[in-house]
Amino acid sequence: MSTPNVSSVAVADEAATPRSNPFRSLNLSARFWVALGLVVLVLVLGGAGYLYPTSPSEKVGSLYDAPGGGLVLGTDNFGHDVLAVLMAGTRTSLVIGLLAGVIATTIGVTIGLVAGYVGGWVEELLMGFTNVVLAIPSIIVLILISISLPKSNMWSLAVVIGITAWPWTARAVRAQASSVATREHIDVARLSGARLTGILVRDVLPYILSYAVMAFVLQVSGAILAEAALSMLGLGPAGADSLGTQLHWALAFQAVASGAWWAFLPPTIVLTLVSFGFLLLQASLDEVFNPRLRRGKRKQMKQTQARRLAEAQAAAAARPTTPARTGVGAGSARTADRGGRP
Amino acid sequence: MKLGQYIARKSLWYLVALVAAVSLNFLLPRLVPGNPVDVIVSNLARGGSVSGEQQKQIYEGFVQQFGLDAPLWQQFLTYLGKVFSGDLGTSFASYPTSVNSLLGDALPWSIAVQLPAIVIGWVLGNVVGAIAAFRGGNWDRSVFTSSLFLSAMPYYCLSILLLYALAVVAGVFPVGGAYSLGNSPSFSLGFLTDALQYYWLPFLSLVIVFIGGQAVGMRSMAIYELGGDYVNYGRAMGIGDNRITRYIFRNAMLPQITGLALSIGTLVSGALITELVFNYPGVGTLLFNAISQNDYPVIQAITLIITLAVLASNFLVEIVYGIVDPRIRAAASGEK
Numbered sequence: 043m044s045t046p047n048v049s050s051v052a053v054a055d056e057a058a059t060p061r062s063n064p065f066r067s068l069n070l071s072a073r074f075w076v077a078l079g080l081v082v083l084v085l086v087l088g089g090a091g092y093l094y095p096t097s098p099s100e101k102v103g104s105l106y107d108a109p110g111g112g113l114v115l116g117t118d119n120f121g122h123d124v125l126a127v128l129m130a131g132t133r134t135s136l137v138i139g140l141l142a143g144v145i146a147t148t149i150g151v152t153i154g155l156v157a158g159y160v161g162g163w164v165e166e167l168l169m170g171f172t173n174v175v176l177a178i179p180s181i182i183v184l185i186l187i188s189i190s191l192p193k194s195n196m197w198s199l200a201v202v203i204g205i206t207a208w209p210w211t212a213r214a215v216r217a218q219a220s221s222v223a224t225r226e227h228i229d230v231a232r233l234s235g236a237r238l239t240g241i242l243v244r245d246v247l248p249y250i251l252s253y254a255v256m257a258f259v260l261q262v263s264g265a266i267l268a269e270a271a272l273s274m275l276g277l278g279p280a281g282a283d284s285l286g287t288q289l290h291w292a293l294a295f296q297a298v299a300s301g302a303w304w305a306f307l308p309p310t311i312v313l314t315l316v317s318f319g320f321l322l323l324q325a326s327l328d329e330v331f332n333p334r335l336r337r338g339k340r341k342q343m344k345q346t347q348a349r350r351l352a353e354a355q356a357a358a359a360a361r362p363t364t365p366a367r368t369g370v371g372a373g374s375a376r377t378a379d380r381g382g383r384p
Numbered sequence: 385m386k387l388g389q390y391i392a393r394k395s396l397w398y399l400v401a402l403v404a405a406v407s408l409n410f411l412l413p414r415l416v417p418g419n420p421v422d423v424i425v426s427n428l429a430r431g432g433s434v435s436g437e438q439q440k441q442i443y444e445g446f447v448q449q450f451g452l453d454a455p456l457w458q459q460f461l462t463y464l465g466k467v468f469s470g471d472l473g474t475s476f477a478s479y480p481t482s483v484n485s486l487l488g489d490a491l492p493w494s495i496a497v498q499l500p501a502i503v504i505g506w507v508l509g510n511v512v513g514a515i516a517a518f519r520g521g522n523w524d525r526s527v528f529t530s531s532l533f534l535s536a537m538p539y540y541c542l543s544i545l546l547l548y549a550l551a552v553v554a555g556v557f558p559v560g561g562a563y564s565l566g567n568s569p570s571f572s573l574g575f576l577t578d579a580l581q582y583y584w585l586p587f588l589s590l591v592i593v594f595i596g597g598q599a600v601g602m603r604s605m606a607i608y609e610l611g612g613d614y615v616n617y618g619r620a621m622g623i624g625d626n627r628i629t630r631y632i633f634r635n636a637m638l639p640q641i642t643g644l645a646l647s648i649g650t651l652v653s654g655a656l657i658t659e660l661v662f663n664y665p666g667v668g669t670l671l672f673n674a675i676s677q678n679d680y681p682v683i684q685a686i687t688l689i690i691t692l693a694v695l696a697s698n699f700l701v702e703i704v705y706g707i708v709d710p711r712i713r714a715a716a717s718g719e720k
Binding site for chain 2: 170177179183189276289310314318321
């Protein structure tokens with residue numbers, strides 16, 4: 043989802059602005075492309091399962107058949123094709139990660155926005171609640187909810203992970219929102235009679251969108267790892283393959299001790315790629331949004347500044363750019379639409 | 385904000401968190417539709433490993449232990465009373481062993497692996513991170529990238545890779561367990577040297593991840609401090625580099641010390657899956673077995689212990705910080 047997100051913003055930008063290359067103004071680093079490459083690789087692996095002829099639940103061999111003879115990665119403890127299971131498992135993990143990420147980011151941003159903007163006892167109450175939830179380790183709540191659910195499937199697991207992962211997003215968003223709340227344009231909106239939800243969505247949210255996007259990226263990878271941890275403990279989704287359940291069975295059937303590397307290395311590597319790729323993506327997005335973090339790239343920054351200056355001069359006659367649009371990539375199509383019709 | 389007020393406020397919130405945690409611990413497993421005892425006993429019966437007589441015993445033991453015929457609020461009070469008197473109940477799966485003794489067997493293993501890993505990893509990680517920040521250049525880039533990779537890697541993935549590479553392929557360490565078959569835990573030299581063989585792999589896997597995480601944190605803190613106004617001012621005043629470095633180091637260390645304290649709070653829970661991978665007889669393995677056997681009292685006891693440890697260390701850190709740094713107290717009045 044992070045890929046369509048970025049590209050759709052870019053498409054909207056291109057349609058709306060006279061600027062020559064919207065990507066250049068984002069100043070994406072090499073690190074970003076490496077990160078994006080890793081994430082896309084994992085997405086492709088998950089998607090490829092739709093094209094792969096063998097079903098992950100089809101018995102094609104016996105216990106831990108070595109790779110070869112048409113089976114690229116051999117068989118697992120059930121005699122299933124490891125590659126088929128890996129692709130299905132990657133897909134399940136990605137779906138759980140994305141759904142949980144959306145839920146956690148939505149709850150976190152909403153609570154953080156309201157608390158930071160409204161202030162007073164509302165803020166006190168919401169942040170108190172957030173801090174209480176934050177203080178209780180989420181893996182514990184996950185374990186408790188998972189043993190309480192009579193049967194967990196991937197959807198319920200995603201919801202459970204999502205509703206335990208929001209607090210740190212809420213805290214960070216609150217800090218940003220309360221600083222935005224003191225700016226002049228908010229007063230203007232308030233004086234002109236805009237309603238609370240209108241101000242929150244149109245005047246405060248755009249300023250924290252870049253932050254929300256980064257938080258979302260981390261939430262997705264966090265959720266994928268949480269699912270893997272739960273599954274390895276034996277609380278995974280029933281009747282579905284995920285990266286965690288694959289490792290669970292490999293460990294339960296002594297794949298490591300018996301040297302059946304094809305049964306446990308692929309999910310281990312994919313989990314590492316997911317984790318590293320998403321973290322790198324977040325760090326490089328942070329550099330894009332926060333120029334102060336760029337280090338040892340003076341030359342590049344000078345070039346960018348010069349280019350921005352030239353672009354600004356060229357665009358000055360056309361129309362002033364709104365602050366929310368530069369760099370942030372404004373995230374939603376709605377903002378881009380408004381910007382397109384000045 | 386005054387110190388007393390700060391402490392009172394923090395105490396209040398942590399009390400709320402404690403009540404919430406204990407209530408969740410009590411309530412969530414009781415949300416299972418139907419009588420939880422029925423579910424457990426029917427699960428045991430399906431497993432076929434428990435005889436009818438044992439089933440009845442477990443059933444009655446559980447009903448009696450938690451007073452399941454009483455109203456919920458009364459059950460909660462009974463539960464609280466037992467927890468606070470240090471009685472964590474009786475295990476289903478290894479009836480009639482008490483949960484206390486199961487935990488007592490598992491906890492020392494977890495702590496023995498975690499505590500040295502955290503302390504040594506913390507020291508090494510901070511040194512590596514600080515050097516990377518001060519030196520910059522290629523050294524920094526390679527250290528940062530590899531630390532980021534190590535800290536981003538799920539800790540259990542590194543465990544699996546190390547186990548395979550060093551134990552299965554290279555054969556340097558034994559594969560899984562905590563001591564040789566036929567040996568039994570004791571404080572003799574023979575047992576300790578034997579256990580040390582099995583100790584290295586889980587320890588290594590934890591310490592490497594920890595070094596990575598600490599180095600990333602220390603590096604970014606030191607870089608942040610390097611750009612501080614006081615550094616420029618000090619340089620302009622002609623203060624020597626060594627002294628400035630010392631100031632930078634001191635300021636960058638503060639959050640790292642918090643990190644150390646918080647890590648010690650996750651002592652019990654930090655290696656749950658590492659223990660599974662290495663088949664190490666700590667809390668993680670106990671939890672895994674309890675989950676696979678629906679051993680609710682054990683699961684609840686472990687979750688409770690972990691939560692209490694985390695809450696206590698967070699609380700202590702916040703209080704100590706409030707005493708040490710008045711800016712935190714000032715920020716707390718704005719931040720709640």
